[in-house]
Amino acid sequence: MSLDPDDPRPPYQQVSSVLRAAILTRKEGFVPGDKLPSGPVLAKRYGVARGTVDKALDLLRGEGLIVTRQGSGSFVRERTERPVGLRPHLEAAFEEPAVTIDFAGFSSETLYSAMQEPLDKVRSGRVAPESITVRLLLPDATEPMGVPVSVDGLRDEEALRKRAHNIGVTNAGGIKHSVEVLAEYGLVKSARVEVRVHRASSLFKLYILNGREAFFGFYPLRERTLAYEGQSYSFFDITGKDTTLFTHSSGPDDASIGSQYVQQAQRWFDSVWDTIAYEREAQA
Incomplete structure (x- = not known):
């Protein structure tokens, strides 16, 4: 699954947008508590560098959509009743x-x-x-x-x-x-x-x-x-x-x-x- 070459946004923003949509619409089956694919898997999926994936996940963490647990990976966060x-x-x-x-x-x-x-x-x-x-x-x-x-x-x-x-x-x-x-x-x-x-x-x-x-x-x-x-x-x-x-x-x-x-x-x-x-x- 490659990114849109006509999208003027940096790749990390494109990756974060795709993941954000998947989390919010639950198209990929993501529900609160679900674990996201690993960094290497996401990098391969979107045809980007691992660092690009890390920056994308940083954006989602900042929005409160995911939480990362040391040694366990990133998980969809419960978003109910959060600013x-x-x-x-x-x-x-x-x-x-x-x-x-x-x-x-x-x-x-x-x-x-x-x-x-x-x-x-x-x-x-x-x-x-x-x-x-x-x-x-x-x-x-x-x-x-x-x-x-x-x-x-x-x-x-x-x-x-x-x-x-x-x-x-x-x-x-x-x-x-x-x-x-x-x-x-x-x-x-x-x-x-x-x-x-x-x-x-x-x-x-x-x-x-x-x-x-x-x-x-x-x-x-x-x-x-x-x-x-x-x-x-x-x-x-x-x-x-x-x-x-x-x-x-x-x-x-x-x-x-x-x-x-x-x-x-x-x-x-x-x-x-x-x-x-x-x-x-x-x-x-």
């Missing part, structure tokens, strides 16, 4: 024929950024999913919300909501365009992004990838001061980029903690989507 980064999991999700991404949160800004690498891979032909479906569940910033609010008396400020609305429109619109244009170019058979809003304030974010992995994190709140449209505001706001994500993955059976968490996360998302969420054209 993680979203990007490598998104890249692995795009290795599947049908990609589904459900997001509930404040603005989808982090998702928009994290999706650029896997979307680049689709555009360059390095991955070829058949379909991509994204659902974005966002707060209706045209209505009063819990945050952002003025520090002085927790007053609702229409200007702050307008700013939040614009952030949501920009990122949701960016995701919608960058995904749906893939179908227009014939790179995937189906590509759809749906956006719905609701009147509840988003104090946490949730991602569900391919119905098998759920990522959850609380938005920290902080006091901010900034000028907007010629006026200075002191207000409480969320800090999405400071959110620590925890992942739960479906296990080998429905009784596992990971499987139950993903099922309940999906059930919550679908219930909100189908009841109190609604389309608002200006928000999408």
Whole structure:
């Protein structure tokens, strides 16, 4: 199994990407506790030097996907309830024929950024999913919300909501365009992004990838001061980029903690989507 000669990434990154996808999707049968093939075996499999494999495994260790035991080898680590980064999991999700991404949160800004690498891979032909479906569940910033609010008396400020609305429109619109244009170019058979809003304030974010992995994190709140449209505001706001994500993955059976968490996360998302969420054209 040789690496893609057209992939511009260094070989160690390519090897880590292939192994990461195998671990996250369990295509190779990897489950928590399983031992990875030895360094020499992996080097032969991918046609690279042993040092390249070592660097690839270092990346996976840094992401918390594997643990190496002296004299025993490297093993797939239990990833449930551990802080993680979203990007490598998104890249692995795009290795599947049908990609589904459900997001509930404040603005989808982090998702928009994290999706650029896997979307680049689709555009360059390095991955070829058949379909991509994204659902974005966002707060209706045209209505009063819990945050952002003025520090002085927790007053609702229409200007702050307008700013939040614009952030949501920009990122949701960016995701919608960058995904749906893939179908227009014939790179995937189906590509759809749906956006719905609701009147509840988003104090946490949730991602569900391919119905098998759920990522959850609380938005920290902080006091901010900034000028907007010629006026200075002191207000409480969320800090999405400071959110620590925890992942739960479906296990080998429905009784596992990971499987139950993903099922309940999906059930919550679908219930909100189908009841109190609604389309608002200006928000999408």
